[in-house]
Amino acid sequence: MATKRKEMRNIILEVSYSDAVMSSAMTIDGSDAPPLASDAVTTVPGVAIDPDFGAVELPTMIEPFEEDVPREFSPFDLNLGASIDEDHQHSTFLVRAQCGDAELEKLVKSCANGGQVQGVYADPEIQVCDFDPNLDDEGPASAAPPRICPGSPPLGTDRHVAARIGVPWLRRRRMNGAGTYMAIVDTGINLAHLRSRGRNPILDVSRSWMARPGDVAGRLPVGHGTMVAYDTMIAAPRATLLDIALLRSTRSGGSVMAGLLSDAIRAYVHLYRIIRGPHRPGAPRSLVVNNSWGMFHESWDFPRNHPGRYMDNNRHPFNRIVGVLSHAGADILFAAGNCGRECPDGRCRGATRSGIYGANSHPQALSVAGVDVLKRRVGYSTSGPGRLMFMKPDLCGYTHFRGSGVYAADGGTSAACPVVAGVVGALRSRFPYNPADYRTSPAAIRNLLTRTAEDRGNVGFDFDYGWGIINGRRLALLRSLSVMQASDEAATSIDEVADVEALLDNIEGLEEVPETQDDTWAASDAVAPATVLEDQVETVQAEAPWSEPEETTETVPRKGAATTKERKSRKRTAAHA
Amino acid sequence: MDRVLITLHGRIVEPTVEEIMEEYDVQPDQIDLEYGVQMIDPAAGDYVILVDEDVALRIGRDQVGASGPYADVRIEPFGPPES
Structure with a gap:
């Protein structure tokens, strides 16, 4: 009997600082990133960390305002110039991994328990953003012909x-x-x-x-x-x-x-x-x-x-x-x-x-x-x-x-x-x-x-x-x-x-x-x-009902259509009424 | 040598090519005789000739009212585009 192959998901883990992670991290100050040690991240069994990806430092931002002042994000906010906290110990780090659905569930739970893993995110496949001729200027128009190009x-x-x-x-x-x-x-x-x-x-x-x-x-x-x-x-x-x-x-x-x-x-x-x-x-x-x-x-x-x-x-x-x-x-x-x-x-x-x-x-x-x-x-x-x-x-x-x-x-x-x-x-x-x-x-x-x-x-x-x-x-x-x-x-x-x-x-x-x-x-x-x-x-x-170009503009009333005189007469009648 | 355009100001009203050559000391092999003199702004009295680049540089530098050289650009139809 054939064994059902386990489907692995690509994920990104956000983990807190440790010396082991830091040693393989791609830091914001540009240091080299050696391969990530297999035991650098404490996680649930069955999660395969990608050693070649290393770790990517995600620095924290220093808010320019007091923390007790609630502030909602606004694209028109002129005070978005928050500065970066350059202390690596305050940073989190992103590592790449693969796991099955069961492990993924456990990972999410471990986040809530305050382990080293602080977040789990999808790592979807991405592709080169080719020009899509079916997209016109007003958005997707799958029914429309492709955009006109040379040779169309x-x-x-x-x-x-x-x-x-x-x-x-x-x-x-x-x-x-x-x-x-x-x-x-x-x-x-x-x-x-x-x-x-x-x-x-x-x-x-x-x-x-x-x-x-x-x-x-x-x-x-x-x-x-x-x-x-x-x-x-x-x-x-x-x-x-x-x-x-x-x-x-x-x-x-x-x-x-x-x-x-x-x-x-x-x-x-x-x-x-x-x-x-x-x-x-x-x-x-x-x-x-x-x-x-x-x-x-x-x-x-x-x-x-x-x-x-x-x-x-x-x-x-x-x-x-x-x-x-x-x-x-x-x-x-x-x-x-x-x-x-x-x-x-x-x-x-x-x-x-x-x-x-x-x-x-x-x-x-x-x-x-x-x-x-x-x-x-x-x-x-x-x-x-x-x-x-x-x-x-x-x-x-x-x-x-x-x-x-x-x-x-x-x-x-x-x-x-x-x-x-x-x-x-x-x-x-x-x-x-x-x-x-x-x-x-x-x-x-x-x-x-x-x-x-x-x-x-x-x-x-x-x-x-x-x-x-x-x-x-x-x-x-x-x-x-x-x-x-x-x-x-x-x-x-x-x-x-x-x-x-x-x-x-x-x-x-x-x-x-x-x-x-x-x-x-x-x-x-x-x-x-x-x-x-x-x-x-x-x-x-x-x-625009088409008529072939003509030198004269004589017009023929459409069958059943009222003539100008008839319409005027009707209007007058309606006005009197 | 590629020829270029130069704009002259009307020291002579409606000049002929011969008058231009004499006025600006241009030899027959330095100017496009067939092109002649083209009046580009009758109100301002400005016209244009087609000459060798070194001649245009000399005239543009030495003669009051002259300006150039200007590019004689190749142009092509914007017809059905090529891939």
């Missing part, structure tokens, strides 16, 4: 993103980018690809700019710039694209498109001429500039403390011209970067602290971090603070979704930035830049975007999400850019937006948002993992 499959589609940022609401206000230049400062745009993906882009070839002679605007290889252009069109399909093909050199031995800041200066001089140059009647007046690029590592720059450094120097010529272009009326957006602490891009070389470099943290530009369609920060999105301006990033856009078809996922903060740029373009089609009206200045628009953002992370600003996630729906509800028009009953100020959202159901005409077969979330839209995503975005569907 796409989560959701551009349709989910459109719903998240409030495109249906923007459409109803005719906020679609019309009358706005959208400069894509990138690797170049391929119009044929955009058309093949159902977009109908408008490109101003004459105002586009090529860093490399011989390149033709709109006909560059399908790549990063095409993805960026596609993503601006989620919210601003009617914006006039400017193809500013800056990143057209290829690193030796690699395939990544790259460029130099000196070329970026030339591109910005070109944009300055556009915004300050003569305008044809009917030509766009507003200019949104998307920059989904930057430097990945400090080593790319001059050494620390060099006066000509770029990353933390607002006197650098590129940082200066960013300020000049913003002052001239351009809305400038920069991606925050892909050096997030959880899973940074390999080019970051592990440097993830204060990684928003140079113009990507410019005070006169919007710095855009990335979240997935479940509103969780993606693990590679760089956190602040910024190097030029401390409080960066400013806000978040959605990323890592299936969209342009250029890559498996429109990913990186490269995609988050144009999603936000599209919303800015849409906003500009309703509130175009007017040099005579400070309320339309880029600074005012930045304030508007951050104040209407959906707060995430810590309340208010934090270095992961900035002021929150871009929210086009709140912007669409604005009827004025001015909080000074409170006397105008029709005006909805920024501060009133939250209240208005709570009253959405009572806004006339809201029920008339079209709801067709296309409005439902197709299972194929949710790429991976589909079932989970469907659950998570169910609320989005309820919030």
Whole structure:
């Protein structure tokens, strides 16, 4: 008959001072610890002391107050500076041991009898604290997909993103980018690809700019710039694209498109001429500039403390011209970067602290971090603070979704930035830049975007999400850019937006948002993992029935829904009653 | 030799590269002629050129209103991140 094996528990014993224990103790003054003698601790039979562990001194604390004054622990207590009693005889010592359940019971009893053993504690197994991708920022979420990292499959589609940022609401206000230049400062745009993906882009070839002679605007290889252009069109399909093909050199031995800041200066001089140059009647007046690029590592720059450094120097010529272009009326957006602490891009070389470099943290530009369609920060999105301006990033856009078809996922903060740029373009089609009206200045628009953002992370600003996630729906509800028009009953100020959202159901005409077969979330839209995503975005569907971008905002009453006229009539009847 | 940026203050209004070379004693092989002169702040009259580092150091040290050299940093897309 097989003998039942006795289960041994790992325990820690707290024992009082003895010369034998002291001789093998790891003391607070750093003396060496020889192996613990087997008879050093008087304990119950059957308890196996681990001689290799030695003993660890646990010094007693000297209370700064009289002992007869009762004092409860408080984390806000400023008098916690109790000092350590350096007399070893006043210390207790921790030793490691193993025993069975029966011995454990006896040990506990011996503690109460005042033996050498003063305490018995569990010694549970511990492990390396690996990153748990199932933990999102709000705690365990086992049902949620893992945190997005480099190489993750796409989560959701551009349709989910459109719903998240409030495109249906923007459409109803005719906020679609019309009358706005959208400069894509990138690797170049391929119009044929955009058309093949159902977009109908408008490109101003004459105002586009090529860093490399011989390149033709709109006909560059399908790549990063095409993805960026596609993503601006989620919210601003009617914006006039400017193809500013800056990143057209290829690193030796690699395939990544790259460029130099000196070329970026030339591109910005070109944009300055556009915004300050003569305008044809009917030509766009507003200019949104998307920059989904930057430097990945400090080593790319001059050494620390060099006066000509770029990353933390607002006197650098590129940082200066960013300020000049913003002052001239351009809305400038920069991606925050892909050096997030959880899973940074390999080019970051592990440097993830204060990684928003140079113009990507410019005070006169919007710095855009990335979240997935479940509103969780993606693990590679760089956190602040910024190097030029401390409080960066400013806000978040959605990323890592299936969209342009250029890559498996429109990913990186490269995609988050144009999603936000599209919303800015849409906003500009309703509130175009007017040099005579400070309320339309880029600074005012930045304030508007951050104040209407959906707060995430810590309340208010934090270095992961900035002021929150871009929210086009709140912007669409604005009827004025001015909080000074409170006397105008029709005006909805920024501060009133939250209240208005709570009253959405009572806004006339809201029920008339079209709801067709296309409005439902197709299972194929949710790429991976589909079932989970469907659950998570169910609320989005309820919030924002999707309609394909249309030039007109004609609406069709939902079957069975009351028309505006009918509801007004009912209200009047109710009032009379 | 890597070229660097240097900012100059407008002693000449909208200068050409040739005027810059004469004004600051720069040889053709020391300056990026194709890059030319880029006006970065028209209101302040400041512009930028791309030159050899030793030239930038000399101009930055000797010429009033000049500042630099400044880094001409490599930049790359923040596209789909690499593992």
